[in-house]
Amino acid sequence: MYATLGSIFDQTVSNFPNREALVDLKRGQRWTYGEWRDEVHRLANALTSAGVGKGDRVSTFLFNTSELATTLFACAKIGAIFNPINFRLKSEEVAYILNDAEPKVVMFEEALKDQVSAIQSQFPAIQFWFINEETPEYAKNYYAEVSSAQSTPPTVEVSEMDTYAIMYTSGTTGRPKGVIHRHRDMAEQSLICTAVLKYTKNDVGLVTAPMFHCAELHCCVIPRVQAGAKSVIMHQFHPQVALDTVEKEKVTVMFAVPTMWSMMADLDGAASKVGTLQRGLYGAAPMAPVLVKRVKDVLGIDLIQAYGQTEMGPAITFLAEDEQLTKVGSAGKPAYNHEIRIVQPNEDGPSEPDAILKPGQVGEIIVKGPCMMAGYFNREDATEKALYKGWYHSSDLGYMDEDGYLYVADRVDDMIISGGENIYPREVEDVLHEHESVQDVAVLGIPDEKWGETVLAFIVTNDSSLTADELERFCKGNDKLAGYKRPRHYQFVNELPRNASGKIQKFLLREQRVESGNPV
Numbered sequence: 001m002y003a004t005l006g007s008i009f010d011q012t013v014s015n016f017p018n019r020e021a022l023v024d025l026k027r028g029q030r031w032t033y034g035e036w037r038d039e040v041h042r043l044a045n046a047l048t049s050a051g052v053g054k055g056d057r058v059s060t061f062l063f064n065t066s067e068l069a070t071t072l073f074a075c076a077k078i079g080a081i082f083n084p085i086n087f088r089l090k091s092e093e094v095a096y097i098l099n100d101a102e103p104k105v106v107m108f109e110e111a112l113k114d115q116v117s118a119i120q121s122q123f124p125a126i127q128f129w130f131i132n133e134e135t136p137e138y139a140k141n142y143y144a145e146v147s148s149a150q151s152t153p154p155t156v157e158v159s160e161m162d163t164y165a166i167m168y169t170s171g172t173t174g175r176p177k178g179v180i181h182r183h184r185d186m187a188e189q190s191l192i193c194t195a196v197l198k199y200t201k202n203d204v205g206l207v208t209a210p211m212f213h214c215a216e217l218h219c220c221v222i223p224r225v226q227a228g229a230k231s232v233i234m235h236q237f238h239p240q241v242a243l244d245t246v247e248k249e250k251v252t253v254m255f256a257v258p259t260m261w262s263m264m265a266d267l268d269g270a271a272s273k274v275g276t277l278q279r280g281l282y283g284a285a286p287m288a289p290v291l292v293k294r295v296k297d298v299l300g301i302d303l304i305q306a307y308g309q310t311e312m313g314p315a316i317t318f319l320a321e322d323e324q325l326t327k328v329g330s331a332g333k334p335a336y337n338h339e340i341r342i343v344q345p346n347e348d349g350p351s352e353p354d355a356i357l358k359p360g361q362v363g364e365i366i367v368k369g370p371c372m373m374a375g376y377f378n379r380e381d382a383t384e385k386a387l388y389k390g391w392y393h394s395s396d397l398g399y400m401d402e403d404g405y406l407y408v409a410d411r412v413d414d415m416i417i418s419g420g421e422n423i424y425p426r427e428v429e430d431v432l433h434e435h436e437s438v439q440d441v442a443v444l445g446i447p448d449e450k451w452g453e454t455v456l457a458f459i460v461t462n463d464s465s466l467t468a469d470e471l472e473r474f475c476k477g478n479d480k481l482a483g484y485k486r487p488r489h490y491q492f493v494n495e496l497p498r499n500a501s502g503k504i505q506k507f508l509l510r511e512q513r514v515e516s517g518n519p520v
Helices: 005-015 033-049 066-078 091-101 110-122 142-147 183-196 214-227 239-249 258-265 289-299 380-386 425-433 468-476 506-512
Strands: 020-024 029-032 057-061 081-084 105-108 127-130 163-170 176-182 204-207 230-233 253-255 279-282 302-308 315-319 339-343 363-368 392-400 406-411 416-418 421-423 438-448 452-461 489-492
Touching: 005 033, 005 066, 005 183, 005 214, 020 033, 020 066, 029 033, 033 066, 033 142, 057 066, 057 091, 057 110, 066 081, 066 105, 066 163, 066 214, 066 230, 091 110, 091 163, 091 176, 105 110, 110 127, 127 142, 163 183, 176 183, 183 214, 183 315, 204 214, 204 239, 214 230, 214 253, 214 315, 239 258, 258 279, 258 289, 289 302, 339 392, 380 392, 416 438, 416 452, 421 425, 425 438, 425 452, 425 468, 438 506, 468 489
Parallel strands: 020 230, 057 081, 057 105, 081 163, 105 127, 204 230, 204 253, 253 279, 279 302, 452 489
Antiparallel strands: 020 029, 163 176, 302 315, 339 363, 363 392, 392 406, 416 421, 438 452
């Protein structure tokens, strides 16, 4: 029988029961692997007592916390399905996911209480568990439930082909899709990342990127557990706190998106704080060559890039330490046991896997490997299209060079990446369309020195007095749009260019845009 995430956890506990495993900086909490195992078992048994069975969903709506990591492994031990929700989402966006996933239990915290309070009455069948004190009347207290449970091991039989998690990622229509991953998928991803990032039991990893993201969770936290290493959890990223923590906790490895690495490298005295830091993983967005050089010069670390998608676990390519400047702009070579093809895009349906293009030719990136999702939850049509003929069709455009290195050229769906977060234009456009003075709208990403990209909205208005500031207030007050998705620039135009079928021609908008639009 192949490994499950629960059996991986158990093996590490058996090998290293007295090694420190988890540090929660906000709580001032430190656990060895043996102590963490007892907490995982208590939560697993508490969930079972609350009626959570094999195949039931358990959602977390949390910032980075020990409770999130504990929930992951507690679910793994009882065959429940882990569902981490983006803490940046607003109430109606969270409600959509809860309606789709139908969890039995939702964990949430003080910082997100307002979003939950606004929608909890819509879900009388869900148990809301609050991880802080002063628990709302509609919720149960997480620690009250856990403290009364036994630390004996659960006896549920879990298979490697059982579903481990449903992780929601926005689709091209702007509506989130739940990506189904099995235990075996993530056991494979863990082995790959452990090898590439050279994790050992002596590593100390700093958790700074959001743990609801598969990049932090699957490329860092789970592999460190497999290796017997330590994870130090920051509740939220702050560059100075991150540097101070690297120094205090003797951190050796961490993941951050390029914007976060840039913020840390810009701080005075950064080099003196990172004497123990050896390796840095980055992804979610490309890192400009000038930034790669600055991070290496200031922080003195080896950088490794990962590229991928939630549907693939996520990592499908890696660019190694010694290739950062010799292969500038590349996403790297395929991960172990993965095959990548560049194929001719097909406007009438999924691209054909055998329509392979030559090196240098731009086409759709498709991939096959052991970490591929089982499909989309409740979305058979979308699954069939995405996994056509056994290949995951990424909707990303790219090309291979003569040496087999992948370069990501563009995105079929015009996705925007800002500070490492994916933003789909349609969801922003839908909100702006709700404003009574907006007649037509199109959204695209524009380069930004700090965030990589920011959102620019082209507005056709039926009221000449409409301003960018008014639209900013409108978006801030809308529960359907997370703050990081808001446009930072507006450009007012008379009409939007469309083709004969009525589709907006965004390439023409890119050509005609004012350099910054109307900033807000």
